[in-house]
Amino acid sequence: MKQLLITISFSLQFWSVCSLAQTDDGVIHLSLNASHNILKNEFYNYWNATPGAGFNFSIEHHIGEIGTGLKLMRFNKVIDSAKSFYGVDYYFLYRHYFDIVNRVAFISGFDVGVFEFRFDDDGYIRTSAERVEREFALKITGGISYLLTNSWKAELTASYQHIYTRKKINLYFLNIGVTKTIDMPDWMKGFFE
Amino acid sequence: MRKYLVVFFLIIKAISVSDFVVAQNIVVIKGVDMEMISLIRLSDIYSIMPQLDLYTIERYRHTPLKGNLYKNAYQGINILINGIRTNFGLLDKTNLSQFPLNPAVIDSIIISYKPILYHGEFSSGILIDIITKLPEEGISFNAAYSTGNEAGDPGPYLYTEHYSENVDQFGPNTFISSSYGNENFNLTFSFADQVSPTTDPAVIQRVNNFFFQNYQVRYSGFSVHSAVSSKLGDHNIFTSFTKTGQTVVGFEYGADLYFVDELSTEFPFENNNFIFSSGNRIAFYQESEILLDANLNFNSIRKSEFNSTSIGEWEDLWLYSKTGLKSKLGIINYFIGSSFAYQNINNIKTKQKHRRNLTSVFASLDLAASKNPSASIDANFRIGEYSPGMFIKLTGYYKFSEKNKIGLSVSFDNPFDVNSFSEYVLRNEFIAQGISYEQITELSKRASNTSIALSYTHLLGENNSFLAVIDLTNYSNFSYGLNDFVFIPDYRNIINSGAKYFNEVDGLMIELSFNYYHTISKKIFQKVIYRYNAAASGNSIFAEAMKRIPRHKLFYSLYYSPFTDITASLTLNYQTSTEWIEYRNIESGSNSRYLYKLFDLMLVNCSVTKKFWSDRIRISALIHNLLNNRIQYHPVGGTFDITFLIKAEADLQSIIKF
Numbered sequence: 026m027k028q029l030l031i032t033i034s035f036s037l038q039f040w041s042v043c044s045l046a047q048t049d050d051g052v053i054h055l056s057l058n059a060s061h062n063i064l065k066n067e068f069y070n071y072w073n074a075t076p077g078a079g080f081n082f083s084i085e086h087h088i089g090e091i092g093t094g095l096k097l098m099r100f101n102k103v104i105d106s107a108k109s110f111y112g113v114d115y116y117f118l119y120r121h122y123f124d125i126v127n128r129v130a131f132i133s134g135f136d137v138g139v140f141e142f143r144f145d146d147d148g149y150i151r152t153s154a155e156r157v158e159r160e161f162a163l164k165i166t167g168g169i170s171y172l173l174t175n176s177w178k179a180e181l182t183a184s185y186q187h188i189y190t191r192k193k194i195n196l197y198f199l200n201i202g203v204t205k206t207i208d209m210p211d212w213m214k215g216f217f218e
Numbered sequence: 219m220r221k222y223l224v225v226f227f228l229i230i231k232a233i234s235v236s237d238f239v240v241a242q243n244i245v246v247i248k249g250v251d252m253e254m255i256s257l258i259r260l261s262d263i264y265s266i267m268p269q270l271d272l273y274t275i276e277r278y279r280h281t282p283l284k285g286n287l288y289k290n291a292y293q294g295i296n297i298l299i300n301g302i303r304t305n306f307g308l309l310d311k312t313n314l315s316q317f318p319l320n321p322a323v324i325d326s327i328i329i330s331y332k333p334i335l336y337h338g339e340f341s342s343g344i345l346i347d348i349i350t351k352l353p354e355e356g357i358s359f360n361a362a363y364s365t366g367n368e369a370g371d372p373g374p375y376l377y378t379e380h381y382s383e384n385v386d387q388f389g390p391n392t393f394i395s396s397s398y399g400n401e402n403f404n405l406t407f408s409f410a411d412q413v414s415p416t417t418d419p420a421v422i423q424r425v426n427n428f429f430f431q432n433y434q435v436r437y438s439g440f441s442v443h444s445a446v447s448s449k450l451g452d453h454n455i456f457t458s459f460t461k462t463g464q465t466v467v468g469f470e471y472g473a474d475l476y477f478v479d480e481l482s483t484e485f486p487f488e489n490n491n492f493i494f495s496s497g498n499r500i501a502f503y504q505e506s507e508i509l510l511d512a513n514l515n516f517n518s519i520r521k522s523e524f525n526s527t528s529i530g531e532w533e534d535l536w537l538y539s540k541t542g543l544k545s546k547l548g549i550i551n552y553f554i555g556s557s558f559a560y561q562n563i564n565n566i567k568t569k570q571k572h573r574r575n576l577t578s579v580f581a582s583l584d585l586a587a588s589k590n591p592s593a594s595i596d597a598n599f600r601i602g603e604y605s606p607g608m609f610i611k612l613t614g615y616y617k618f619s620e621k622n623k624i625g626l627s628v629s630f631d632n633p634f635d636v637n638s639f640s641e642y643v644l645r646n647e648f649i650a651q652g653i654s655y656e657q658i659t660e661l662s663k664r665a666s667n668t669s670i671a672l673s674y675t676h677l678l679g680e681n682n683s684f685l686a687v688i689d690l691t692n693y694s695n696f697s698y699g700l701n702d703f704v705f706i707p708d709y710r711n712i713i714n715s716g717a718k719y720f721n722e723v724d725g726l727m728i729e730l731s732f733n734y735y736h737t738i739s740k741k742i743f744q745k746v747i748y749r750y751n752a753a754a755s756g757n758s759i760f761a762e763a764m765k766r767i768p769r770h771k772l773f774y775s776l777y778y779s780p781f782t783d784i785t786a787s788l789t790l791n792y793q794t795s796t797e798w799i800e801y802r803n804i805e806s807g808s809n810s811r812y813l814y815k816l817f818d819l820m821l822v823n824c825s826v827t828k829k830f831w832s833d834r835i836r837i838s839a840l841i842h843n844l845l846n847n848r849i850q851y852h853p854v855g856g857t858f859d860i861t862f863l864i865k866a867e868a869d870l871q872s873i874i875k876f
Contacts, residue, residue, distance in 0.1 A: 071378060087781055091828065108377045117839055137839055139367065142374050160371050161862035189369030189860055191382040216831045218783065
């Protein structure tokens with residue numbers, strides 16, 4: 026299932042980059058979304074995830090939508106020896122939209138970045154280095170978007186995240202969000218060129 | 219031997235090849251290469267140079283595989299800047315990453331990996347000439363910041379039964395440069411600051427004696443490069459100061475590391491280095507010019523402030539000068555001259571001094587009258603303290619059509635040349651074993667390489683080129699110490715359980731390479747290189763020693779620039795497994811971290827760069843070892859997992875004009 030999802034996602038993205046179908050419209054997308062973990066695995070023997078929230082900033086480019094994002098989630102320990110932590114996900118993002126029918130599009134994309142584990146201080150943390158762990162993370166995303174108005178759209182996506190810790194962590198999310206599209210100010214157009 | 223020649227000529231008939239200077243085994247890394255791979259540190263160029271055979275322990279310092287392999291044939295790395303010698307390095311190790319230049323001020327890097335006489339400089343190992351950019355008019359500014367993280371940290375499992383050690387974080391690396399240029403004068407200032415990890419479990423597992431404070435190497439340095447040109451000639455000055463341990467910026471301490479091949483361990487140390495290099499070209503008479511180069515290099519090496527062992531503390535001074543005359547005599551362009559080097563290695567603790575002089579005369583003759591065929595002769599004769607040596611090379615090219623060219627070079631050299639610390643150590647080591655001074659001298663004299671290289675280049679249209687080279691090198695009378703390294707887990711230490719010396723190591727090495735360069739469109743460029751290397755004949759110890767050189771190497775690179783503001787690169791390096799006979803008993807008790815036979819390597823790196831503000835700002839994301847294979851270049855070296863790096867660069871050209 027996981028391999029199939031990865032294969033489909035990267036095939037779509039490879040095709041989209043090669044086709045270079047999207048155009049540079051000089052717009053900015055600001056997105057707010059909520060995430061919830063699904064498909065529990067061994068990780069959940071140690072931690073339970075609470076719903077999280079994220080924010081994306083992206084621009085239109087000829088190759089697709091590119092930008093950055095941040096997501097915050099809380100993970101509460103299940104066993105005493107573990108530590109609860111906030112998971113902060115910083116990433117670069119790429120998205121491509123494939124129109125299906127009027128107002129509805131299929132979304133395919135991936136994120137590359139760093140997942141940060143910010144541990145609760147339960148009195149045993151001595152140094153700042155023990156408070157924070159970071160690791161490289163990849164995420165693929167697919168879903169549906171619905172154009173609400175000319176500048177607003179709603180999105181429902183699922184994503185799979187792989188965090189490259191020594192004992193690998195796989196997380197599966199269901200995401201729902203809204204995206205506001207605004208015209209890029211002239212001064213900013215010069216910057217993104 | 220004969221069968222190899224037959225195979226070669228069959229291949230050469232079947233494959234067509236390119237229009238590069240090949241018989242001299244020179245590669246040029248251009249600015250576009252460095253930009254496309256999003257160079258983080260200078261040593262990243264090694265990842266796109268399969269022609270070089272290097273090992274690295276900690277992905278920070280690179281050493282030629284043949285560097286100190288033969289005791290009487292040191293083949294290290296020599297760094298030049300704009301053709302001027304710098305003697306940069308620490309004793310006999312040269313860390314390109316620590317050369318204090320912002321990569322943004324580099325136009326290209328010329329690398330020779332076979333014996334060569336280059337601008338009068340003889341190199342038996344790897345010669346790297348860094349060519350700087352001519353600064354834009356007025357004042358320009360560049361700053362680059364990068365950092366990265368190797369996968370494999372414990373993450374939240376840090377506080378569970380799945381606990382593991384933290385692994386490497388690369389960086390931050392910071393480069394800043396500023397330049398001023400006008401028609402006749404330019405000045406460039408560079409500053410570099412780097413943090414490199416020393417946390418790899420393979421290193422930590424065997425260095426019980428040392429405590430690496432903060433488990434990182436800290437380095438910073440700056441350089442000033444200026445050039446003046448007039449009708450009378452050109453004058454270049456390069457000065458630099460670099461520091462490891464307690465660096466110029468920041469308060470954290472991080473000892474540098476020196477890996478000693480003979481002991482199979484590293485020593486923590488700190489170092490201050492100062493370089494002054496000057497190159498002067500003076501127009502003399504009609505088409506004649508005089509070249510005057512001078513260099514001073516000083517290293518002050520102290521043991522790490524947290525190291526309680528009795529390793530030495532050293533001062534290493536180089537003084538060097540070169541004088542040459544470049545002119546034309548009838549149909550011959552010539553460059554003749556001489557150089558003088560003085561080195562003083564001072565062991566501060568024992569007060570023992572190792573002083574030596576190295577005088578050299580050289581001549582390069584280029585038969586320029588006939589462009590087809592063309593020919594050149596390079597010769598160098600050196601008189602060392604006790605080890606005279608020579609180098610002579612004949613090169614010829616014949617272009618038998620517009621698209622086809624064949625080249626042939628024949629060379630002979632004594633590779634024991636710019637040795638420094640290795641010579642000192644070798645002499646002490648031999649004397650300790652009762653080998654007389656005369657015997658040492660004899661050994662040093664006798665080692666020689668004789669090489670014949672044949673190249674064939676072919677242009678297949680404007681966008682395709684092929685190149686094939688066969689190189690046969692005969693090694694004669696090399697001296698080899700067969701060590702037997704054993705890992706002692708209880709003491710977290712590696713010992714040499716016995717060394718055996720072989721003083722007449724002979725053999726014939728065959729090397730074949732095929733290169734294909736293809737510009738698919740203005741947006742896509744690809745390159746494929748295959749290299750085959752093997753001992754064709756020789757005594758058994760030669761064959762065993764040379765197994766550390768990968769037999770097959772395959773390299774592929776793809777540069778893609780779909781739009782002016784986005785570039786991407788993909789590089790693939792594959793090499794077959796290698797065997798290190800000195801480490802035949804290393805695996806026991808090492809938790810599979812140490813290997814006698816290293817695995818095949820498949821390293822895939824990729825990068826994407828987005829440019830902003832009309833190329834004034836660049837943001838790059840890089841993934842090294844995308845397939846997350848086990849990458850290990852040395853039997854007791856670190857293993858490198860998938861690593862994610864980001865780089866941000868601001869490049870403001872001619873922001874102030876006068």
